[in-house]
Amino acid sequence: MVVLAGTAIALTDARWPWLWIAAEFVLLIVRFTLIVRCEAARLHGETPPLAALMSAGGIWSVIFGLGCFGCIASQNLVLSVLAGLNVAGVVAVVSSRNAATPRYAILVMLVVSLPFMLGALFSPQPGMWVVGLQIPFYVAGIIGVLVHNHAITIRMIRAELDNRDLAVRDALTGLPNRILMQEELHRMCDRLAPPAANGGRPFVVLSMDLDGFKQVNDSYGHVAGDRLLRLVGDRLRRTFRATDRVFRIGGDEFVVLLPATSEIEAAHLAKRAIETISEPFDIEVPAPVYIGLSIGSARAPIDGDTAEQLLTCSDLALYDAKRAGKGRHRAHLPSAS
Structure with a gap:
């Protein structure tokens, strides 16, 4: 021009x-x-x-x-x-x-x-x-x-x-899957400030595992097991806050990311989730089905400031909850690692 x-x-x-x-x-x-x-x-x-x-x-x-x-x-x-x-x-x-x-x-x-x-x-x-x-x-x-x-x-x-x-959503439950969980967790870790700045935006990671799901799957078949997983996903969605993110990462394993959440708030939400999942499920079999939920939690940045560290710590806490008798929540303790 x-x-x-x-x-x-x-x-x-x-x-x-x-x-x-x-x-x-x-x-x-x-x-x-x-x-x-x-x-x-x-x-x-x-x-x-x-x-x-x-x-x-x-x-x-x-x-x-x-x-x-x-x-x-x-x-x-x-x-x-x-x-x-x-x-x-x-x-x-x-x-x-x-x-x-x-x-x-x-x-x-x-x-x-x-x-x-x-x-x-x-x-x-x-x-x-x-x-x-x-x-x-x-x-x-x-x-x-x-x-x-x-x-x-x-x-x-x-x-x-x-x-x-399709790539980031679980086809069975409709929940976001492991791929999206990793992406979101990395983003949350990137927003963490250095320790000198009091951690920036702290959050909590909950690792969850269903108690008794294998018995249901073996007793009533995979169709009933899939129906149960869909109902579990629906209950977890309703249990947590609108700002929380619930993911199914495989099998009967779930992860929840709790942004801007204290240790006390995380413990309360975990207790509420355990109580919700302990209620009977109607999966169209002769009798109501009862399962449990074990939860391990890790806090950022106290327990770690990377996705790998936080998932490892929450998994360790989950194993502690399982060993303690299942159907309970355990927060990660540094001595446990």
Whole structure:
């Protein structure tokens, strides 16, 4: 665009090309600044100024469209041809780069192309009106390509999200699985501050194991066992708080992450979970089924500040709970390791 404005300066004595090139440089600085702010906001988890960035793009489209109108209004054949080529190029690029925001892209394409089309239709240059007549057909075709690309993009995003959900969610219980648990636990550990800062955002990890599940599975079969696991998952979901995350990591093993939770709060939640699971289950067998729940807990950053350390400590505490008679909660003790 700067090259086209510079060519207009070289081939005409008008002032508007100078205004055009000055506006281009100002908008270049503004848009670059907004892009840098968007990247900084993304890194810090803040809301990026996308509205301002899109507004700057809209202003650029208006200025560019008016500049191309000036080129064709100058009745200079070289500028008219260059303006037409630039309009075609911008419309094509916008269609490709902005497929995710079709309404904005269509607006930009219309703002860019309409001034040139009007200038060509009413230009005294011989045959230029034919070029003006072709612009609507060209832009309509590009819009059709844009809409088609947008539909493809949406399908790809949905397919990726569906595949991601299948990869990180337990198919039986609907709970997130070990993969998502590891990712979330690593994120929580990354948010921990150094010990000098009092641990940043402390949290608790609960490792859980069902007591008596194998007997149910052996006595009534895998179908009944699967039904029992689904009911256990539902009860655990309802037992814990909305901010807590319950995961099934395999078999009859579960992990719960308790953000911003003290040792006393964790013990209370663990006790409530044990009581909830000890209630009878109706799994469509002749008699109600009773199982238990053993829980081991580890506190971050006291018991560790990495996912591996915390899971090891909560597993050790879980083994202590099992050895102590099952159906109970044990917090990790440093001496136990």
